[in-house]
Amino acid sequence: MPRIAEARQPAEPTSAEQKDRYRRILRAASKLGAEHGLERMQMNDVAKEAGVAIATLYRYFPSKTDLFVGVxxxxxxxxSAAGSGSGSGSAPAATGRRADAVADVLIGAGQRMLERPQLATAMLQANNAAQLQGGREYTEANAAFHRVLLAALGVPEPEDEDYRMVRITEQTWYGxxxxxxxxxxxxxxxxxxxxLATRLLLGPRYDGTGAAS
Incomplete structure (x- = not known):
């Protein structure tokens, strides 16, 4: 019976030259994904736009799913870098509510994504597919997003319940x-x-209120 090959994990860039190629690939994918979406974009075109060999592209991103999760x-x-630029985490919300601080982060991120709807759709489609596959890129992206939300909440040492809350909030945002x-x-x-969702989900635990006003 033939052996089924396991999905290969993407390589991780280590040298300055590799990291530069990696960034060029992500920029090319962002540009072409915004123009064509996930299905119509071709990996050969990404390699050409980035100025790398197709083998190099596949070494870092074995599939379109890996590529758009990378984006x-x-x-x-x-x-995350924008939120921690001052060294003190995300800026507090004008209302003083930690739930609103999370909402500010999510609304800002959503607005930036929706400026390029085809790219946003490609990233969300890839993220959904990657949930089934797992892998380093998805795991790191997921953990990074949770750190951003936890920082906005002002939770330096999160417990299981805190992770559960940000997961639910993240899933609502995606929807x-x-x-x-x-x-x-x-x-x-x-x-x-x-x-409204952040106030209802996070307000009772982190702000001591369930008010949606």
Whole structure:
């Protein structure tokens, strides 16, 4: 009986030259993904745009799923860097509520993603597919996003319940974004939905209130 090959894990860039090629690939994927989406974009075109050999592209990203999860991860890293630029974590919300601080992060991230809807759709499709596959890129992207939300909540030493809360909040946010991309709700409605959801989900535990006003 023939042996079924296991999915190969992506290589991780280590040298400065490898990291430069890696960043060029992500920039090329972002550009072409915004123009063509996940299905119509070709890996050969990404390699050409990035100025790398196709074998190099596949070494770091064995599939389109890996590639667009990598793009999502890079966006989360920029979000994390922006929040920690002052060295003190995310800026507090104007209301003083920690739930609103999380909403501010999610609304800002969502607005940036929705500026390029085809790329946003590609990243969300890849993230959904990667949940079944696991792998380093997905695991790191998922953990990085949770760190961003926990920092906004002001939780330096999270417990299991804290991770559970940010997972639920993250899943709600993804669902709201999908509704916008599918034309079910407007971007303005999405912002309001995210604000309400964070207050209902996080307010009772972190702000001592369940008020949605």
């Amino acid at each position: 999502l991860h890079s966006q989360i890293q920029r979000l 709201v974004l999908v509704s916008v991309l599918n034309g079910v709700i407007t971007a303005e409605q999405a912002d309001a939905d995210i604000r």
